[in-house]
Amino acid sequence: xxxxxxxTSGKGGVGKTTTSAAFATGxxxxxxxTAVIDFDVGLRNLDLIMGCExxxxxxxxxxxxxxxxxxxxxxxxxxxxNLFILPASQTRxxxxxxxxxVETVLxxxxxxxxxxxxxxxxxxxxxxxxxxxxxxxxxVVTNPEISSVRDSDRILGLLGSKTKRIIENxxxxxxxxxxxxxxxxxxxxxxxLSVKDIQEILSIPLIGVIPESQSVLTASNQGIPIIVNxxxxxxxxxxxxxxxxxxxxxxxxxxxxxxxxxxxxLFRGR
Amino acid sequence: MGLFDYFHxxxxxxxxxxxxxxxxxxxxxxxxxxxxxxxxxxxxxxxxIKKYVDIDQDxxxxxxDREEDCEILELNIALPEKGRYK
Amino acid sequence: xxxxxxxxxxSFTIPMLSLREADMETIGSQLTKKVCQAPMFFHSAPxxxxxxxxxxxxxxxxxxxxxxxxxxxxxPVGITNGxxxxxxxxxxxxxxxxxxxxxxxxxxxxxxxxxxxEIDKPTATVIDEPIRSGQRVIVDQGDLIVMAxxxxxxxxxxxxxxxxxxxxxxxxxxxxxGDSRARIFCQHxxxxxxxxxGVYLVNEDFPDSLRTKPVHICLQTERIRINSL
Numbered sequence: 001x002x003x004x005x006x007x008t009s010g011k012g013g014v015g016k017t018t019t020s021a022a023f024a025t026g027x028x029x030x031x032x033x034t035a036v037i038d039f040d041v042g043l044r045n046l047d048l049i050m051g052c053e054x055x056x057x058x059x060x061x062x063x064x065x066x067x068x069x070x071x072x073x074x075x076x077x078x079x080x081x082n083l084f085i086l087p088a089s090q091t092r093x094x095x096x097x098x099x100x101x102v103e104t105v106l107x108x109x110x111x112x113x114x115x116x117x118x119x120x121x122x123x124x125x126x127x128x129x130x131x132x133x134x135x136x137x138x139x140v141v142t143n144p145e146i147s148s149v150r151d152s153d154r155i156l157g158l159l160g161s162k163t164k165r166i167i168e169n170x171x172x173x174x175x176x177x178x179x180x181x182x183x184x185x186x187x188x189x190x191x192x193l194s195v196k197d198i199q200e201i202l203s204i205p206l207i208g209v210i211p212e213s214q215s216v217l218t219a220s221n222q223g224i225p226i227i228v229n230x231x232x233x234x235x236x237x238x239x240x241x242x243x244x245x246x247x248x249x250x251x252x253x254x255x256x257x258x259x260x261x262x263x264x265x266l267f268r269g270r
Numbered sequence: 271m272g273l274f275d276y277f278h279x280x281x282x283x284x285x286x287x288x289x290x291x292x293x294x295x296x297x298x299x300x301x302x303x304x305x306x307x308x309x310x311x312x313x314x315x316x317x318x319i320k321k322y323v324d325i326d327q328d329x330x331x332x333x334x335d336r337e338e339d340c341e342i343l344e345l346n347i348a349l350p351e352k353g354r355y356k
Numbered sequence: 357x358x359x360x361x362x363x364x365x366x367s368f369t370i371p372m373l374s375l376r377e378a379d380m381e382t383i384g385s386q387l388t389k390k391v392c393q394a395p396m397f398f399h400s401a402p403x404x405x406x407x408x409x410x411x412x413x414x415x416x417x418x419x420x421x422x423x424x425x426x427x428x429x430x431x432p433v434g435i436t437n438g439x440x441x442x443x444x445x446x447x448x449x450x451x452x453x454x455x456x457x458x459x460x461x462x463x464x465x466x467x468x469x470x471x472x473x474e475i476d477k478p479t480a481t482v483i484d485e486p487i488r489s490g491q492r493v494i495v496d497q498g499d500l501i502v503m504a505x506x507x508x509x510x511x512x513x514x515x516x517x518x519x520x521x522x523x524x525x526x527x528x529x530x531x532x533x534g535d536s537r538a539r540i541f542c543q544h545x546x547x548x549x550x551x552x553x554g555v556y557l558v559n560e561d562f563p564d565s566l567r568t569k570p571v572h573i574c575l576q577t578e579r580i581r582i583n584s585l
Contacts, residue, residue, distance in 0.1 A: 150298065197288045201291055
């Protein structure tokens with residue numbers, strides 16, 4: 001049974017595309033046949049993060065308008081055989097994503113794919129709505145920062161009222177909180193909302209905490225999803241999140257400030 | 271350290287953020303839950319008008335504004351140009 | 357910074373008086389009847405006078421009409437669909453001239469294109485500005501000449517040849533109507549995709565030796581061929 005996952009946040013710049021790329025890659029690495037779709041028509045970026053921008057011929061809107069077949073538009077990842085990317089169109093209007101068109105594409109993908117990851121655009125406009133409407137699960141990407149938390153709360157409201165599952169009276173979309181750009185040191189100094197604070201406010205299960213890391217920028221510069229980098233805390237944290245998503249019980253790491261002092265080391269040893 | 275700082279130094283910015291957020295979100299929820307009948311009203315109006323005139327979803331807008339002790343229900347129906355009347 | 361005011365667009369529903377004849381007496385008596393039905397509703401109501409339905413607009417005494425509606429308690433704020441002379445007259449009386457779209461009198465056809473002009477079809481479209489991500493330039497006839505760069509995520513499409521005198525970083529489709537003799541010329545090849553008459557090549561398949569170089573691109577035995585300039 002295919003699961004459709006929407007990666008959403010309301011606010012822009014919090015790491016939706018990075019997360020979509022990481023989740024799609026992570027699930028594919030676990031052996032699941034996965035497609036990741038860019039819903040940000042007019043501002044496409046997923047192809048850059050996935051490193052396939054030089055191979056784009058057709059896009060999501062071409063498929064919806066039946067100007068190309070789904071197979072023509074899907075780009076197979078260079079590194080992982082069972083990972084496919086469906087890029088957004090840069091030159092069309094957002095409204096090109098019709099409800100019927102999106103549904104047709106998702107249904108066709110569902111015939112052969114295990115997971116479909118929908119990378120939502122920022123905001124709560126048409127594109128974001130289309131990305132979430134058919135979802136079975138939602139990864140709500142949030143920064144430890146008040147405007148991001150508020151926007152996530154808004155998105156959770158929409159997930160709980162405007163999705164197909166709700167309208168058809170089925171079990172609601174399964175929601176997961178993913179905190180990104182987390183800095184334990186700043187939390188310790190009282191300069192940043194803590195995991196606990198945010199969880200208390202949004203009250204949905206936590207699936208991962210990704211520490212702020214230079215390696216995320218490096219990965220995007222190179223067009224290699226961060227999850228592939230096993231030397232990066234952010235990459236490892238995404239890997240843990242995938243494990244939790246698939247039902248494993250994994251302890252959270254990188255959420256406490258480093259105990260670098262001698263005392264810290266001594267006490268940790270006990 | 272000024273007097274102002276003296277009183278505020280003990281308050282961490284993350285605590286301030288959490289407090290502001292809690293209030294904000296409670297208020298957002300209040301507003302979000304308010305006019306749920308509006309979209310239903312809009313759809314019903316649309317259905318009725320559609321019987322006589324060829325209009326689209328976007329041609330009917332309904333909004334509810336609150337000003338102190340009075341509420342203003344605003345209906346805006348844009349009729350099409352001549353020739354599309356049924 | 358504190359703003360002393362906001363200047364924004366707003367739309368109001370204002371009654372419009374559309375005249376079908378110019379005779380003051382008839383208008384006056386009919387208007388009195390109408391106002392008597394709901395005196396409070398019309399009292400001090402702003403009013404726009406539509407002159408678009410008048411069979412002979414020249415016959416109307418505009419100042420007289422405005423005096424008449426004022427007498428009935430209206431505050432006339434402007435006219436619409438008047439003749440040029442009436443618009444001048446209205447402006448002189450501090451009245452606004454409102455333009456409508458679709459309502460009132462249908463606008464007269466603005467100089468239908470003469471068939472002679474169509475004979476001089478442009479053979480090339482020249483664009484001086486850079487074409488940015490998300491923009492799309494489509495030329496249905498002849499060549500497209502871009503004097504600047506075509507950014508990543510932009511598209512240039514022409515029935516004929518495409519010349520780019522800056523860097524080509526977006527996508528270029530020459531011979532979009534099927535002309536397989538069309539070519540693409542550019543000073544600096546970094547395109548995402550190039551196509552001639554529907555046959556395409558993506559960036560990844562470009563020969564490395566020609567990247568960032570000035571090139572011309574054509575179709576040879578059904579395949580895209582990139583040649584150094």
